[in-house]
Amino acid sequence: MQVTMTVNGKSYTRDVEPRLLLVDFIRSELALTGTNIGCDTSQCGACTIHLNGKAVKSCTVFAVQAAGAELTTIEGLAGTGLHPMQQAFWDKHGLQCGYCTPGMIMTAVKLVERHGGTLSEEEIRHGLAGNLCRCTGYQNIVKAVQQAATEMGGGD
Amino acid sequence: MGNYMGESIKRREDPRFIQGKGKYVANLHIPNMAHVAILRSPYAHARIRSINTDAAKALDGVIAVYTGQELIDGGVGKLPCGWNVPDIKVPDRWPLMVDRVRHVGDSVVAVVAESPYIAYDALELIEVDYEPLPVVIDARKTTEPGVPLVHDEIPDNISYAWALGNKDETEQAFASAEHVVELELINQRLIPNAMEPRAAVAQWDAYTEEMTLWTTSQNPHPIRLLLSAFTLGIPEQKLRVISPDVGGGFGSKIFHYPEEVIVPWIAREINRPVKWVCSRSESYLTDSHGRDHVTVARLALKKDGTFTGLHVQTWSNQGAYLSTFAPLIPTALYITLLSGLYKIPAIWGEMWGTLTNTVPVDAYRGAGRPEASYLVERLVDIAAQELGMDPVELRRKNFIPADEFPYQTPVAFLYDSGDYHRLFDKALGMFGYDALRESQKAAREQGRLVGIGVAGCIEASGPAPSQVAGALGAAVGFWESAVIRVHPTGKATVLTGSHSHGQGHETTFAQVVADQLGMDINDVEIVHGDTGRVPFGMGTYGSRSGCVGGSALVRAAEKVRAKAIKIAAHQMEAAEEDIVYDRTTGKLHVKGSPAHAKGFAEIAFAAYTAHNLPAGLEPGLEESAFYDPANFTFPNSCHISQVEIDRETGEVHIQHYTAVDDVGNVINPLVVEGQILGGIVQGIGQALTEAAVYDEAGQLLSGSMMDYAVPKAMLFPMFDVDRTVTPSPHNPLGVKGAGEMGTIAATVAIANAVMDALAPLGIRHLEMPLTASKLWHAIQGASGGNGMQATNETPLGGRDEPGDPANWPERQILSD
Incomplete structure (x- = not known):
């Protein structure tokens, strides 16, 4: 086809x-x-x-x-340079082997767009339920999403 | 310049990963590439009566189909075992099995086709006539009458037995004990689940007769060695093994797997590049699993809580074959750690490595050490409960004091350094232990199931030295290689035999070298994972990269500095001992004359022009080192958690978690903290959610990510993580391994908290994983419930509790 x-x-x-x-x-x-x-x-x-x-x-x-x-x-995802979410994953050491990272970033971008800059830690953790990471223990991923959310702003 | 040690530098490898430019094996595309798929056994044990591949061969797009016999006829060899304890019986394992399969997932036929879709279609067309055979799954049942033999030539399904410690003193300790704690427990089988499934790509050059294999390995040089000497037969100088970006390993990518033989063999056979990518479902059935111990243990104490003896008997399930390093894990990485953080004068540990119709078991993050810590720290908690002591008080009473290091345990290891009281002081303070114990009392009075779990754990990281490893059964050495190639412009390419599959060596090793030579970190490039570029190296496992690989870099840098000093002394007309190499600036000057300095780049350029070198000094500035450590390093940790169990659902909520780890000096705190955090979640996964579950027919019930519970983000609170530092005295960086400590401590920190929460109900011990269902049933069955029976179902289907050791078969005691 x-x-x-x-x-x-x-x-x-x-x-x-x-x-x-x-x-x-x-x-x-x-x-x-x-x-x-x-x-x-x-x-x-x-x-x-x-x-x-x-x-x-x-x-x-x-x-x-x-x-x-x-x-x-x-x-x-980014036109030139890095998207704020990519930058945040780098800044916060939100990745180790990097294999889950592209999917994690793509999910996190839409999560922030849905909730806006004020989303809570709990909302982030639940919002990432469909993405598995075996390296980071998620803590630095959550921090990265928090940083990017602040930067991306928007929402309520 | 310089001064990079201890700095939280952001990782240099990250830009490619966050932009989707990771160089994983599955991303490699070579023109004219063909694709391999493997037919795997649906039975846990069966005889192969016949194989008919005609229909598969006839399918449009199929290039060839190969059976195990064709591979053997084509020269492939058996997969070897790289750790051989005395009197071990190593079963035959071929890349494709010929007449019998021994676990679900055992490889049988390989198809190579124009696309992966066609290759998988062809698998459906292969007819294998299997005669199913009876199976044995449970490590404890392998020797019972009527139990089938996994390998006819290995009686009782016992591949090896091993023991260590002072047996007579241990018996005396129990004879004179004032209190004895007895415990039978299971350390359940786990599946590693690195996010990147294994993959291999091979390219044969028929003109030069050279093979290149890209494989998802933690240690490409040992893989090349095994391929060359045992399985594929291509000489090492004609075989290049590359492990580019590898998406996690956790041990599972140490081992030599059948596909690493099959894929290059086919590439040569059809003279085309060939790719194989494991599906996740296949990886559950073929990646070596971890843990799987059944243990009976006794701890002897005085009434005041002083430990006097420990006796441990463990059945270690090895699966259907011995994976590459399988016998190392429950021997020299398990029984040797049974002393924990404590002075225990008499320890006797015995184990049996048994064969079953399951996936082979080998190192998985922690590898033997989590099993030891879990056992010791459960025993200590139960002892505290039985003696009416606070679990922290009992631990402190038995700690090896800080002034007794180096400390010789009764189980071979010489602990290098530690200060366990200071470690606990810090962790307890951060956690607010006393206050939380008070609030726990109040919660209990309200009927809430709140528990606090303490774990004090030891790890042996960076296996060493090679001579001792050889005496214990290693077929390899445990040194590491490093080359520092300083270019004429003063930049450096650094080759390391360690391998990064997420650890971040491109950053941390650059920190070490830049610091050692006073260079700008941006002038240092780290190369690893390619046998065509890097001298023979041992790879990464056992938390060895920093302490062994990093130390090798230091040794090579010392040689570079020494040569630079010779050149500087000659050119500045001074004695070598009068030259100051200022590592903070990267400049060399004569003592007392810092204004007249030569930069490192100037010296490098002079080394290559060779216009003005000391007589007899060779041109160039490139140095190598092979570093063989004097000992393991011994990281240690105190992790404390508070959990609350929901009485209505059995769910565990982690409310507080504090981790303090002593991993010696730290190269990059950001990276080390990342290792600890990730390790904690993997450890908690074992405590609460993860288990490989087999049914009685040997089918893996937890054979997909739907059924095997890899932990998700929402299970966890923010962890409070910090460090104490007692540098390792025997390596030049003073570092200890940081990769596995989190996993080792977290499992039992959570398990102890859950059991503490259940203690008021009279529940002494439950097997992991402590799932909501298991806890709910236990709560219902305990006093105050509705009368339903408590269940303590084991993670392996149908497995009984271990029976009386007196009924176990004759044991071969191989070392005292």
Whole structure:
């Protein structure tokens, strides 16, 4: 099947099998390997991207379901330089092996956009329930999201 | 310039990770690359009657299909065991099994195809005629009559036995004990779950006959050695193993896995680049698991609480084969730690390594040391309860005093340094122990289940020295390599045999070298994980990188400084001993004349122009070191938690958590704190949520992230983390390992808190994981409940409590 979608501002058209997962499309067809695969049951969140403005686990969507959609991956999150969330993960040592990090950042950006700059520690911890990290113990990730939330502001 | 030691420098590797530019093996794409998938056994134990691959081979896009026999005919060897205790029986393990499978997930057939999707389709078309065989799952049942043998040639399913300590003194201690605490417990099997699943890519160059293998390993050089000498047969000089960015390991990526043989073998066979990426479901069935002990222990005390003896018997489940370092974990990294933080004059530890129809077990974060700490610290807590003492008071009474270091335990180790009273003072103060004990009393009067758990734990990090390791069974050494290559412009490329899979060596090792040579840290680049660039090195495990790899860097830097001083002395017409190498500025000058200094870069340039060097001095400025430590280092910790158990649901809420760790000097506090924080959560995972659960047929019930509870962010409060420092006296940095202490201490700090919360109900001990369901049933079954039976179901399905040791089989005592 032919699909066309916009990824990080650029339009792509490809012939794909109906069963091709969106994450495999992004990684193999578009060679955007910043989106990682950490599980096969939609638990870990390493593959989280933005699909039409929502944080979505791209292992749980077929590429054909994203036909016509606007996608942002970690590679396209910041225009130039770093997004405040990326900067905050760096500042707060919110990553170690880095494998969960792209998905964690993509989830956290939408979490802050939903709640605004005033979201609580509890809201952050619950908001990250779909993203697993085995290295950091989450504490510095929570601090990173708090820092970015302050900087991104917005919400209520 | 200089002065980088002890600074919380942000990590230099992070920009690539936060922008999605991590160089993980699965991200590697080579033109014309083919893809491998592995057919795995659905049975825990079965004979393979026949394999029919015709339909798979006929599938469009399939390049080839290989069975185990074809690999053997093609020259692959058995996977070796790298740690051999006396009289060990090592079962045969082939990259693909030929006529029998011994655990669910055992590898049987390999398919290589044009895409991973086609390769997986082809697996569905392979017909294997299995004859299922009876299974044994439980480490304690392996020797019972009628229990099947996992390997026909290994009687009683016992691969090895090991013992250590002073047996006679221990028996006497119990004969004269005024109080004895007895405890049977299980340290449940865990699954490591590094976020990056394993992967391998191989590229064969038919013209030069050279192979490159990219693999998710913590130690690429030992993998190359094993591939060359045992499994693949390609000479070391023709084989390059690269472990680029590796997404976590926690031990599970130390070992030599079948796919590291299969993938390059196929790449050579079809003369194309080949890639294999493990699915998460496969990783549950094939990554080496951790822990899995059943233990019977007794602690002898005087009435005043003085420890007089400890006797431990442990059944250690090794799984279906011996993973690369499996026999090290429950022997020299477990029984040797049974002294804890305490003076225990008599200790006798015995263990049996048993084979079962389960995934092989090997090192997992802590590796033997968490099992020892959990056992000792549970015993101490129960002892305090039985003697009516405060658990802190009992611990303090038995601490090794600060003025008795180095301290020789009865179980081989010589502890290097520590000050356990100061450690506890700090942790108890931060936690507010006395006040929280008071408020606990009030909470209990209201019927609330509030518990406080204390853990005082020891770790042995940076296994060493090589000679002793060899005597204990190691097939490898435990030194580390370093090269400092100073370029003519005064910048440096540093090669280290340690490997970073999240630890941040590109930052911390640059701190060490820049500090040693007085350089700008931005002029130092760290290279690791590539046997084509780095001299043979041992990799990263056992919290060894700082204390062994870092020390190797110091030794190499000392040589660079010595040569720089020779050149400076010659050019400034002074004696070498009159040259001052100012590491804070990176300048060299004659004593008393700092104004006439030469910069490090000037000296480097002079070393390479070689226009004006001392007679006999070789040009260039590149030095290497192989550092073999004199001893392990012995980090220690006090972790204290307060939990409250919801009576209605059994859920554990962690209310306060304080961690104070003594990991010696610290290179980068930000990085060390990160290691401790991550370790705590992994440790709490064992206490509360994680367990590998097998059913009686040997099916792994917790075989996906849906069923195996990797902890999530919302389980935790903010942890209060700090340090005390007693530098290690025997390495040049004074550092101790920081990678595993959090995991070792957190498990029992939480388990003790939960058991303290349940103590008013008369519950003495429950097995981990302390899930809401288990606690709810226990609360219901205890006094004050509704009469339902307390359950203490074990994490391994169908496993009984350990029976009378007198009924255990004849034991081979191999060392006194």
